[in-house]
Amino acid sequence: MSGIPQTRKLWITPLSPVHMGTDEDYTPTSYVIEGDALYEFDQRALENLPDGERKRLNGLLDGKARPEMLKAVQAFFHRNRERLIPAAVNVVKVSAEMAKLYETRVGKAANIEADGRQVLNALEIERACYNPTDRRLMLPGSGLKGAMRTALLDVIKADRSLQDLEFFDRREKRKRAPKNNREMQESIFGGTFSNDPMRLVQVGDCAWHGPESLNSAEVLFAVNRKKHPVVDENGNLRASQAENLYQLLECAAPFRLRAFRGTLNISDFGDTRNISNRLPKYRFGFGEIAKACNRFYRPIFDRELALLRKRGFLDSAWRETAEMLLGDVSIRRRLENNDAFLLRVGRHSGAESVTLNGVRSIRIMRGRGQPAAWEGAAKTLWLATGSKGDRRNLRPFGWLLVEMTGIDDEPAPWPQAEALMGTYNEAMTQWLANVRERQSILAAKAQAIREERAARVAQEARAAEEKIRREKEEQERLARLSPLEREMEEIIAANRNNNPGAALFNRLTAGEWSESDQRIVARKIKTLWTLEGKWIPDFSGTNKQKVKQRERCRKVLEYLPT
Numbered sequence: 001m002s003g004i005p006q007t008r009k010l011w012i013t014p015l016s017p018v019h020m021g022t023d024e025d026y027t028p029t030s031y032v033i034e035g036d037a038l039y040e041f042d043q044r045a046l047e048n049l050p051d052g053e054r055k056r057l058n059g060l061l062d063g064k065a066r067p068e069m070l071k072a073v074q075a076f077f078h079r080n081r082e083r084l085i086p087a088a089v090n091v092v093k094v095s096a097e098m099a100k101l102y103e104t105r106v107g108k109a110a111n112i113e114a115d116g117r118q119v120l121n122a123l124e125i126e127r128a129c130y131n132p133t134d135r136r137l138m139l140p141g142s143g144l145k146g147a148m149r150t151a152l153l154d155v156i157k158a159d160r161s162l163q164d165l166e167f168f169d170r171r172e173k174r175k176r177a178p179k180n181n182r183e184m185q186e187s188i189f190g191g192t193f194s195n196d197p198m199r200l201v202q203v204g205d206c207a208w209h210g211p212e213s214l215n216s217a218e219v220l221f222a223v224n225r226k227k228h229p230v231v232d233e234n235g236n237l238r239a240s241q242a243e244n245l246y247q248l249l250e251c252a253a254p255f256r257l258r259a260f261r262g263t264l265n266i267s268d269f270g271d272t273r274n275i276s277n278r279l280p281k282y283r284f285g286f287g288e289i290a291k292a293c294n295r296f297y298r299p300i301f302d303r304e305l306a307l308l309r310k311r312g313f314l315d316s317a318w319r320e321t322a323e324m325l326l327g328d329v330s331i332r333r334r335l336e337n338n339d340a341f342l343l344r345v346g347r348h349s350g351a352e353s354v355t356l357n358g359v360r361s362i363r364i365m366r367g368r369g370q371p372a373a374w375e376g377a378a379k380t381l382w383l384a385t386g387s388k389g390d391r392r393n394l395r396p397f398g399w400l401l402v403e404m405t406g407i408d409d410e411p412a413p414w415p416q417a418e419a420l421m422g423t424y425n426e427a428m429t430q431w432l433a434n435v436r437e438r439q440s441i442l443a444a445k446a447q448a449i450r451e452e453r454a455a456r457v458a459q460e461a462r463a464a465e466e467k468i469r470r471e472k473e474e475q476e477r478l479a480r481l482s483p484l485e486r487e488m489e490e491i492i493a494a495n496r497n498n499n500p501g502a503a504l505f506n507r508l509t510a511g512e513w514s515e516s517d518q519r520i521v522a523r524k525i526k527t528l529w530t531l532e533g534k535w536i537p538d539f540s541g542t543n544k545q546k547v548k549q550r551e552r553c554r555k556v557l558e559y560l561p562t
Contacts, residue, residue, distance in 0.1 A: 004268060005202070005265040005267045005268060006265070006266050006268070006286070007263055007264070007265050007407045008263065008264045008286050008404040008405065008406065008407065009264075009405050009406065009407050010144075010203075010206060010260075010262045010263060010403070010404060011258040011260075011261055011403040011404075011405065012139060012206055012258070012262070012400050012401070012402050012403075013256065013258055013259065013260075013401045013403075013417075014252045014253065014255070014259070014260070014399070014400055014401075015254055015255070015322050015326075015342075015399040015401055016254050016318070016384065016395050016398065017218070017220055017249075017251035017252065017253065017254055017384040017395060017397055017398075018128075018139070018251055018252040018254075018345060018346050018397065018398050018399070019126070019128050019222075019249040019250065019252075019346045019347040019348070019398075020129045020139055020140055020143045020252075020346040020347070021126055021127065021129065021249075021347055022127050022128070022129050022130070025124040025125060025126055025127055026040060026092075026124065026127055028074045028078075028102075028106055028123045028124075029070070029073050029074060030042070031125075032077055032078055032081035032084055032085065033081075033094060033098070033102040033103070034081055034085060034438075035438075036094055036095065036096060036099055036431070037091055037092070037431075038091065038092040038093075038094050038219060039081070039084065039091055040088055040089055040090040040091070040092070041085075041087055042089055045083075045084045045086075045087035045088070045089075046084075047087070048083040048084065048449065050083075050449060050453070051453065053076075053080060053083075057073075057076055060072050071107045071108065072107070074106050074107040074123075075106065078106045082445070083442075083446060085438070085442050086440075086442040086443035086445075086446045087446070088439065089135055090135035091215070091432070091435050091439075092215070092217050092218060092219055093215055093217070093218040093219070093428070093431060094218070094219045095220070095221070095386030095387060096386070096387075097221070097386060097387045097388065098219055098221070101123075102123060105123055123248075124248070125219055125248040125249070126248065126249050126250065126347075127250050128217060128250040128251060128252060130217075131207055136208035136216045136217075137250075137252050137260075138205050138206060138207045138208060138260070139252070139260050139262070139400075141202070141203035141206065141262060143346060144262075144343060144400075145198065145202075145203040146345075147293070147343045147345045147349075147353075148198075148201070148289055148292070148293060148343070149198050150353070150355075151289075151292040151293040151296035151297065152284060152288075152289065152292045153185060153188050153189070153356055154356045154357055155291075155292040155295060156188050156189065156282065157188050157356055157357075165178055165184060165187040165188065167179075167183045167184070167186060167187040184356075189281065190280075190282070191280060191281055195279060195281070197281070197282040197283060197284060199267075199280070200266055200267045200280065200283060201264070201265070201266055202264075202265040202267070203262065203264055204262040204264075204265075205262060206260040206261055206262030207260065207261065207262065208260060209258075209259060209261045210256045210257075210259030211429075213432060213433070214256060214259075214425055214428055214429055214432065215253060215428055216252060216253065216259065217251065218250075218253045219248060219249070219251070220248075220251050220385060221246045221247070221248060221384070222246060222249050222347070222348055222384060222397070223243070223245075223246050223382070223383055223385055223388055223390070223394070224243055224245055224246075224380050224382055225243065225311070225313055225380060225381055225383055225391070226243075226380050227378065227381055228311075247382075249384075251384065251397075253428070254318070254322075255321060255325075255420075255421055255424050255425065256421075257414070257417055257421040258403065258411065264289075264404065266285065266286065286338075286404060287338040288338075289341070290338035290339065290340065290341040291338045291341075293341035293402075294335060294338070294341045294342060296357075297343060297344050297353065298342050300344065300350070300352055301342060301344075304350070304381075304396055305319060305322075305396075307381075308381075312391070313391060314395075315392075315393040315394060315395050318395050321420060321424060322399075324416075324420060325401070325417055325420065328414070328416050328417065330412060330416070331401070331417070334403060339403065339404055339405075340401065340403040340404065341402050342399065342401060342402070343400045344398045345398050345400060346397065346398045347382075347397060347398070348382035348383075348384075348397040348398065349397060349398040350378065350381065350382075350398075351378040352378065381396070382397060383395060383396060383397070384396070384397055484517050484520060484521075485520075488504065488521065488524055491503050491504055492504070501525045501528035501529045501532065501534065502552075504521055504524060504525050504528070505525055505552055505555075507521070508521050508525065508556070508559065509555065518559045519559055519560060519561065521559070522557075522559035523560065526560070529553065534549055534553075535553055536549055536553055537550060537554050537557060538550075
């Protein structure tokens with residue numbers, strides 16, 4: 001493929017919550033929730049902890065990774081959330097119910113099994129694909145390309161059934177009907193991986209280019225609801241067995257106008273004289289891709305909204321905004337001209353959006369003990385909501401509006417959408433501003449703690465240096481002393497808190513030193529007792545203790561020259 005690829009710039013507006021996942025989760029040991037905000041933190045946030053709390057955390061982490069330890073760590077981070085929030089590397093909006101769920105479950109066991117084992121509360125949140133540099137969400141090109149592929153396969157297949165398709169079995173060297181998904185795709189596109197037409201199509205990851213004042217993500221519940229009401233033998237409405245199930249998903253938030261941007265490339269083979277036998281049977285242009293996506297996904301979008309509306313599930317405010325956007329004259333014209341198209345991507349896009357018309361075989365799970373069935377349509381829907389028990393304000397997953405322009409061009413102005421987005425996103429902008437203000441307030445507190453700690457450490461360092469200096473001076477002073485002076489210093493040091501003068505007096509009167517040394521010791525005793533107010537040789541009172549001390553003083557005077 002030596003030819004120059006053609007490129008279009010993609011401008012993507014999420015129309016509904018979109019979860020294009022990674023293999024990562026937010027776990028309660030890497031995030032805290034306060035109010036309606038999830039704050040993700042890393043190791044650097046622990047620098048905001050006071051010394052005592054750091055020691056406490058280290059003590060917790062020294063234990064084995066058992067439920068008790070994990071509960072304690074979760075509770076520790078929750079308790080210290082105000083110290084961690086200022087250093088958060090990412091902030092995601094959560095619903096009031098998600099915040100309540102976290103508050104009531106963090107650091108606690110969900111239940112105790114019969115053997116005494118604890119089952120921790122599942123507070124993991126499945127993370128969406130993101131840019132590790134700024135933590136903003138991005139839409140992976142591989143997922144976008146997969147959705148385009150489904151639409152193009154459906155166009156080429158047209159009205160043919162599975163039995164109408166021909167797959168060349170290279171082992172048996174004959175044509176037959178395809179037996180699996182790979183064989184079906186090869187039979188539709190007329191080749192193998194080496195000459196698959198989608199090898200010419202490259203979709204880059206679409207990064208966030210929305211305003212800094214707006215969040216790119218939110219955490220939502222994914223809940224399961226029946227497509228059609230089912231009644232029991234008494235005519236009572238029967239709930240789905242899965243209606244109590246839910247998942248916690250981080251999603252790209254809807255109605256962020258042209259907030260994700262990337263590129264769509266179509267390669268050209270250039271000189272094909274030597275590779276004509278390896279060329280794909282089909283080659284798609286930008287307009288053909290857009291047309292195929294609109295042909296395939298728009299009917300699904302319309303049918304699903306009609307179904308949700310009929311069931312009373314659909315969030316009316318969301319529906320009005322989505323219909324207003326897609327009904328705008330400007331965007332309708334771009335859709336008709338194949339300069340824009342709908343895509344459905346990511347988790348819970350619905351079985352109909354990832355399978356081809358006319359050949360769908362969707363696995364339907366039945367009750368316990370019953371075998372699965374295969375049918376042409378799913379029986380339930382997974383829908384997005386802020387409250388897992390909600391039945392009236394639900395939204396579908398996965399819808400994107402994609403606009404295409406030349407690589408150096410801007411899309412046409414869309415004043416109605418811009419005005420609508422301004423109104424719709426005003427609350428979200430204020431939410432993020434409030435979060436940043438909260439972080440700023442707590443950051444000031446954390447900074448004060450760090451400064452206090454630094455001052456304390458500096459003071460301790462100065463005290464340690466001063467102690468070393470004094471000890472050195474004392475060592476030097478002792479080195480200059482005579483043996484008798486050093487001996488007296490040792491006696492004084494040993495009795496510093498117990499009348500050192502008396503200790504010297506006892507040794508003096510015991511006659512341990514020479515006459516000249518006795519005079520030196522006597523002078524030292526007089527000095528010590530004078531400083532202590534105990535030198536009272538002239539005392540004339542009757543206090544027994546002082547009379548005794550007077551006699552000691554007079555005894556010392558006997559060793560001193562008159």
